Amino acid sequence: MDPEEFRRAGHAVVDWIADYWSTLDARPVTSQDPPGTVAAALPAGPPTDGEPVEAVLADLDTVIAPGLTHWQHPGFFGYFPANTSGPSVLGDLVSAGLGVQGMLWATGPACTELETRMLDWLAGLLGLPERFHSSGRGGGVIQDSASSATLVATLAALHRASGGRWRDVGVDRRYRAYTSTQGHSSIEKAARIAGLGDDGVRPIEVDPETLALRPAALRAAIEADLAAGEVPTIVVATIGTTSTAAVDPLPEIGAICAEYGVWLHVDAAYAGAAAVCPELRWSHAGVEYADSYCFDPHKWLLTGFDCDAFWVADAAELVEALTVLPEYLRNAATESGAVIDYRDWQVPLGRRFRALKLWFVLRWYGVEGLRAHIRSGVALAAQLANRIRADDRFEMAAPHPFSLVCFRLRAGDEPSAALLARVNATGRVYLTHTRVGGRYTLRLAVGSPQTRAEHIDGAWELLRTTADSLLAEETPTR
Ligand SMILES: *Cc1c(COP(=O)(O)O)cnc(C)c1O
Numbered sequence: 001m002d003p004e005e006f007r008r009a010g011h012a013v014v015d016w017i018a019d020y021w022s023t024l025d026a027r028p029v030t031s032q033d034p035p036g037t038v039a040a041a042l043p044a045g046p047p048t049d050g051e052p053v054e055a056v057l058a059d060l061d062t063v064i065a066p067g068l069t070h071w072q073h074p075g076f077f078g079y080f081p082a083n084t085s086g087p088s089v090l091g092d093l094v095s096a097g098l099g100v101q102g103m104l105w106a107t108g109p110a111c112t113e114l115e116t117r118m119l120d121w122l123a124g125l126l127g128l129p130e131r132f133h134s135s136g137r138g139g140g141v142i143q144d145s146a147s148s149a150t151l152v153a154t155l156a157a158l159h160r161a162s163g164g165r166w167r168d169v170g171v172d173r174r175y176r177a178y179t180s181t182q183g184h185s186s187i188e189k190a191a192r193i194a195g196l197g198d199d200g201v202r203p204i205e206v207d208p209e210t211l212a213l214r215p216a217a218l219r220a221a222i223e224a225d226l227a228a229g230e231v232p233t234i235v236v237a238t239i240g241t242t243s244t245a246a247v248d249p250l251p252e253i254g255a256i257c258a259e260y261g262v263w264l265h266v267d268a269a270y271a272g273a274a275a276v277c278p279e280l281r282w283s284h285a286g287v288e289y290a291d292s293y294c295f296d297p298h299k300w301l302l303t304g305f306d307c308d309a310f311w312v313a314d315a316a317e318l319v320e321a322l323t324v325l326p327e328y329l330r331n332a333a334t335e336s337g338a339v340i341d342y343r344d345w346q347v348p349l350g351r352r353f354r355a356l357k358l359w360f361v362l363r364w365y366g367v368e369g370l371r372a373h374i375r376s377g378v379a380l381a382a383q384l385a386n387r388i389r390a391d392d393r394f395e396m397a398a399p400h401p402f403s404l405v406c407f408r409l410r411a412g413d414e415p416s417a418a419l420l421a422r423v424n425a426t427g428r429v430y431l432t433h434t435r436v437g438g439r440y441t442l443r444l445a446v447g448s449p450q451t452r453a454e455h456i457d458g459a460w461e462l463l464r465t466t467a468d469s470l471l472a473e474e475t476p477t478r
């Protein structure tokens with residue numbers, strides 16, 4: 001494909017994406033086809049002779065699009081909605097066109113320096129502590145996901161707790177990680193990969209009302225482990241849990257970590273974006289205690305997957321934990337000590353030029369544009385919560401500090417699960433569920449850039465009328 005052919009095909013692809021976005025509302029949010037439908041529509045092998053891009057675009061329409069869950073649909077309220085945007089896609093397109101590998105400063109100086117600057121911009125935008133800024137000992141890096149951020153934080157914490165010994169001899173069974181019972185599954189996965197084992201993770205109980213970690217229980221667990229000769233290594237606190245968006249009390253947790261010398265990693269994957277709004281920064285009180293912190297612009301900041309922003313207060317600890325320098329990567333810039341080599345800040349060696357999409361996004365929307373997106377999500381969630389509270393067949397299952405609303409039918413687990421299944425089957429909305437205090441709970445996460453007040457009204461109307469018919473069936477008439 002020469003540059004002129006690329007120009008022509010590229011315009012057609014951009015047109016296809018623009019058409020996709022402008023027709024999303026009319027599509028069912030989830031695929032209505034049984035498993036195997038897409039696979040059956042694909043040939044068993046590749047074509048012998050090449051085909052035009054138009055042929056692929058045609059199959060995108062007939063084979064792929066009908067088999068998708070449309071994560072950017074205005075009625076997509078599951079998990080946390082995708083947050084890509086025009087500028088994000090364009091930045092990613094440039095990154096793809098450049099094909100730069102940013103593993104070392106020397107393999108793409110602009111790739112490294114733009115990333116450092118974007119993470120400094122973001123740290124300022126969220127009001128994060130000065131010690132995460134690259135002008136001091138700390139700094140930021142883009143990871144693919146919050147799961148990777150938790151893994152590298154765990155490795156750096158092990159490095160610290162073992163006095164560097166784990167690098168030479170691996171881990172023994174004494175190192176312990178702590179997170180609330182509401183902590184994300186990636187914490188357990190990171191502990192498993194790092195060699196702590198599933199038993200190495202201490203689940204700490206939460207307050208039944210707020211679902212936030214109980215500091216007294218954390219202290220008791222750390223003290224019990226110390227008494228047993230174990231090594232408290234890392235605490236992962238969450239700002240905005242996946243299940244209900246609960247906020248762990250960082251000021252108390254941070255003070256405990258400081259007292260016992262335990263690494264504090266703050267996982268703000270979804271709710272970190274809220275800190276772009278000064279009125280929502282209460283959620284980040286105590287973040288100055290963090291040794292590391294991450295959030296996902298791909299979850300709520302108008303950036304396409306994958307983009308996790310991760311900071312450490314002392315980059316040297318992270319680099320010492322992860323660096324391996326073979327002869328073929330040696331170069332004068334690295335040896336000068338004057339540059340950042342991001343390969344030492346992550347698990348893989350190679351890395352894409354992901355800072356470009358952040359640069360496009362931050363410049364297109366500006367600070368106020370990003371704040372408007374967050375505020376719209378928070379306001380729409382509040383609008384829905386008001387409707388739920390005003391209908392006595394429903395109840396809220398947790399507070400809604402951000403854009404996630406957790407609720408259920410008072411009638412119980414079975415009717416609540418049936419309600420979710422029925423509204424999702426219409427193809428007009430997509431919600432997911434969790435359990436709160438053991439009870440089946442519906443989650444409605446606002447955040448898709450296309451979702452507006454009328455979509456929340458529509459979703460509530462659908463929930464309300466579906467509950468009408470469901471509860472009428474449940475009530476014996478004889
Ligand atoms: C979504 C989520 C994660 C995992 O995010 P990825 O970026 O997909 O790995 C981790 N922690 C929390 C609190 C989350 O909500």
